[in-house]
Amino acid sequence: MTDMPLTVKRSIELLGLVLLVAILVVGNNIIMPVIMAFFISIVVLPVYRFLIRKKLPEAIAIILPILLLVILIGLLVWFFSAQVGILVSDFPQIKNNVNIHLKALSNWVNSVSHISTTEQLKFITEKSDDLLGMAGKAASGAAVTLTSVFVFVGLLPIYIYLMLFYKDILLRFIFMWFKPEHHPKVKEAIYETEAIIKSYLVGLLIQVSYMTILLGGILFLVGIKHALLIGVIFAILNLIPYVGALIGNIIGVLLTLTSSTELWPVITVLIVIAVVQFLDNNILMPRIVGSKVKINALFAILGVIIGGSIAGVSGMFLSLPVIAVLKVIFDRTVMFKQWGVLLGDERPAKSPMSFATFRKKKPVTLKAGTEK
Structure with missing residues (x-):
């Protein structure tokens, strides 16, 4: 394959990517x-x-x-x-x-508009009927979904x-794909992949534990009803990168609104979630997982969206570890090294448009604040 024209190589790569997604x-x-x-x-x-x-x-x-x-x-x-x-x-x-x-x-709507209470009730009734219709359709497919979940588990x-x-059979199968002189690199990639997956998933398990205890415990102490439920839902949804935290905030607010007639519990929930998230993102999680999963935010978000569209919640959850494993493989192959650069967060110190050295596949000088 090394004798192929560059355009043919790139075409094969793109076709392989399309085939993999299909x-x-x-x-x-x-x-x-x-x-x-x-x-x-x-x-x-x-x-x-x-x-x-x-x-x-x-x-x-x-x-x-x-x-x-x-x-x-x-x-x-x-x-x-x-x-x-x-x-x-x-x-x-x-x-x-x-x-x-x-x-x-x-x-409030009456005070800021000319929509009467009767019109509001009519609108709410219509939307409630639509919502019930959607719920009925969802319930009709619940048996199939539940069956697939049981099969999955x-x-x-x-x-x-x-x-x-x-x-050992699987490992031998992997090694037999490569020439003996490449086996040390393959072995190194296998060990690094194992370390990344272990670090990431064990870190997520620890994260769920302390997020539930911190968030649920603080909300319980300040008197928020269903505090532990909000804590465990947010901790689990937070496993889904970027998207999960937003959904967790919405569910936390809705649960608080339904359990209280005042607004201060909602504000309290949002503040506590923001504080716990700040501690998680800036202090706790970096120390637990470290910097082993170096995926830039753009492709992390794209991975979550694509994973969700392909396989639902499980695809969203698995998107980051899959991308991290792919990056380890790409970084150790000459043919696919550019894909590893695309997925990573190692920003070159200067623009490749002006400095030819940053257009090559060899290691480059990074911008300040970017770890190699």
Whole structure:
């Protein structure tokens, strides 16, 4: 392939990219559980190695980490279900609070416009009917969605077990793609990929824990109702880069509005979320994850949007680790090195338009504040 014209190489790269996206779109129900299982198997790999060193049988060394993972997820589901149960028990009060908020909104609309209360009620009724119609359509597909979720979750332990059991076959398969003189680079890429995935996913698990405790605990102490539910919802949604935090803020405000007739709890929730997010983004998360996932913000956001359009929430969640793994691979190949530069955040010190040295694939001087 080194003798091919440059235009042919670039055409093959673009066609390969289009083909990859097409495969992901068509087969996301099959591919996404495999990718998720791959990342989780990397996370539980240290536990597996520890148990192997303790002379446990291989099957038990694989099953025990999976059981711990299932217990952890079960506890999270139980906690979330308990909080939702509390919310459902407060439904009569929520309905009354919503009516008060709607009445206050109606009075405000009357004061700033000529729309009468009757016209407002007609508009609300029409939109409510539309919303109920949409809810009915969503409910009709709920069984299919629920089934796919159960299939997804049910396949994960099986895939994780088989990936750990056959990991040496998978590694041999990878090495056989490359010439022996390239094996040291392949080995280095495998170790770095493992470190990035482990650091990122373990960091996210720690992040969910301290975000739930910090946010839920502070809101509980200041007297906000459903504080723990707001905390756990925001912590989970915050796993989705950029988009999740916005959705978490909206849900937190809506839950607060439905549980109170005053505005100060809403302002309190927004302030507490902003403070916790500041601590998370600038102090806690950089120390936990470090700077190993060096993806620029543009392609991080694009990755989240594309991942969401291909595979929903799971695609949004997996977008950053997938891009990080691709960057590790691209950085170690001469043919695809430019793609690694495109995904990374290493900004050259000067414009490539004026300085030819910054147009090449070799390492370049970076701008101040950018880590290599």
